[in-house]
Amino acid sequence: xxxxxxxxxxxxxxxxxxxxxxxxxxxxxxxxxxxxxxxxxxxxxxxxxxxxxxxxxxxxxxxxxxxxxxxxxxxxxxxxxxxxxxxxxxxxxxxxxxxxxxxxxxxxxxxxxxxxxxxxxxxxxxxxxxxxxxxxxxxxxxxxxxxxxxxxxxxxxxxxxxxxxxxxxxxxxxxxxxxxxxxxxxxxxxxxxxxxxxxxxxxxxxxxxxxxxxxxxxxxxxxxxxxxxxxxxxxxxxxxxxxxxxxxxxxxxxxxxxxxxxxxxxxxxxxxxxxxxxxxxxxxxxxxxxxxxxxxxxxxxxxxxxxxxxxxxxxxxxxxxxxxxxxxxxxxxxxxxxxxxxxxxxxxxxxxxxxxxxxxxxxxxxxxxxxxxxxxxxxxxxxxxxxxxxxxxxxxxxxxxxxxxxxxxxxxxxxxxxxx
Numbered sequence: 001x002x003x004x005x006x007x008x009x010x011x012x013x014x015x016x017x018x019x020x021x022x023x024x025x026x027x028x029x030x031x032x033x034x035x036x037x038x039x040x041x042x043x044x045x046x047x048x049x050x051x052x053x054x055x056x057x058x059x060x061x062x063x064x065x066x067x068x069x070x071x072x073x074x075x076x077x078x079x080x081x082x083x084x085x086x087x088x089x090x091x092x093x094x095x096x097x098x099x100x101x102x103x104x105x106x107x108x109x110x111x112x113x114x115x116x117x118x119x120x121x122x123x124x125x126x127x128x129x130x131x132x133x134x135x136x137x138x139x140x141x142x143x144x145x146x147x148x149x150x151x152x153x154x155x156x157x158x159x160x161x162x163x164x165x166x167x168x169x170x171x172x173x174x175x176x177x178x179x180x181x182x183x184x185x186x187x188x189x190x191x192x193x194x195x196x197x198x199x200x201x202x203x204x205x206x207x208x209x210x211x212x213x214x215x216x217x218x219x220x221x222x223x224x225x226x227x228x229x230x231x232x233x234x235x236x237x238x239x240x241x242x243x244x245x246x247x248x249x250x251x252x253x254x255x256x257x258x259x260x261x262x263x264x265x266x267x268x269x270x271x272x273x274x275x276x277x278x279x280x281x282x283x284x285x286x287x288x289x290x291x292x293x294x295x296x297x298x299x300x301x302x303x304x305x306x307x308x309x310x311x312x313x314x315x316x317x318x319x320x321x322x323x324x325x326x327x328x329x330x331x332x333x334x335x336x337x338x339x340x341x342x343x344x345x346x347x348x349x350x351x352x353x354x355x356x357x358x359x360x361x362x363x364x365x366x367x368x369x370x371x372x373x374x375x376x377x378x379x380x381x382x383x384x385x386x387x388x389x390x391x392x393x394x395x396x397x398x399x400x401x402x403x404x405x406x407x408x409x410x411x412x413x414x415x416x417x418x419x420x
Contacts, residue, residue, distance in 0.1 A: 023064035026057040030072050054078045063220070064089035069098040071419045078212045085220030095226025099419055100211035102231030103138055103204040117192045118160060125207055128182045134232050134256035134279065137168050137190065138204040143254050144168065150257045150279040152302030152325040163191035206232035206256055215239040224248035228255065235278065236260040238268065248272055262288035275300070281320070285309045286333060293317055300324040310338035318347040327356050327376050330383065332363030341365040351375025355394060360385055
């Protein structure tokens with residue numbers, strides 16, 4: 001009897017093991033989800049519906065699992081910290097077209113009126129100088145940078161009494177300091193029409209730093225079909241160390257700093273990037289190694305393509321319609337540590353406004369293969385440029401603008417992409 005029972009027990013153990021190892025699908029819905037649910041699909045044993053937050057689902061996900069987002073607007077960031085799948089079994093976040101929204105409407109109770117039409121807030125969120133460089137407000141869903149942008153032009157802030165309706169400023173308070181900290185203090189001011197109530201002005205502030213945030217040690221992660229907008233830093237902010245991380249079909253719209261940015265010792269591949277209306281389209285730094293395919297960059301303010309560090313970066317099959325202060329900037333970060341290189345393969349770059357520079361700094365290499373650059377001044381006094389089947393020249397004038405007429409603005413495209 002014991003001998004006959006052993007195979008049955010063994011088979012049962014294998015069956016239980018197979019169930020345990022089967023990849024799970026977790027579902028998130030900010031409208032109908034319940035944080036007390038387990039997020040599993042209806043076909044799964046013990047499933048009881050979607051959870052409400054991305055954080056709850058990512059905490060439960062194991063190697064091979066997929067977190068599915070309902071196509072909706074999420075007022076949270078997708079955060080990966082020390083998150084690891086396994087070879088062939090990544091942890092996957094599939095947004096299905098979801099939008100990660102970084103801004104919230106101003107709360108009138110937090111903004112006293114200090115003079116007719118002038119409202120002030122002394123403690124909007126924790127600040128440092130880098131955050132202030134990236135700052136903006138949204139007026140009726142339109143970004144207002146006050147002519148300032150990260151990695152671009154930053155004129156001095158206006159005095160509060162100089163503001164016109166529809167403008168804002170920030171005044172630093174040097175008397176308030178945090179010991180041994182980069183934190184700064186000060187007051188934001190917004191100016192409305194006389195008699196207009198703040199609740200009726202439809203103003204929002206970027207209160208979240210990133211759409212997707214990766215930090216720590218991360219391996220075997222896939223992030224796909226997701227969009228980020230109106231954060232004060234990067235749409236996709238990648239720090240720490242990462243390996244075998246893949247982005248597929250992602251978008252970054254009107255972010256305070258970069259559309260996507262790799263830092264530290266991060267290595268990833270991105271297939272399908274749309275970066276519109278950000279300060280910088282792509283900005284990869286330090287020891288990162290990145291590769292992009294199918295890239296579309298438009299309406300950026302500071303730099304379209306920025307690479308600073310001591311490693312290699314590649315963009316295949318891209319279109320850049322440039323409005324930024326600088327088209328390309330490549331520079332080494334630590335002399336003697338390694339060359340900062342950018343290879344462009346089958347990329348079309350056109351200035352939509354007056355010509356601007358593409359800069360190749362000391363210790364840097366720009367490799368152009370099958371590239372067309374129109375309206376760009378290529379400056380490489382201290383760097384190296386190699387090229388094959390490449391055209392560089394000024395774009396012809398058309399209707400008073402350089403290049404073809406400008407297409408839809410980032411805000412118009414955002415309306416089309418934002419889930420209803």
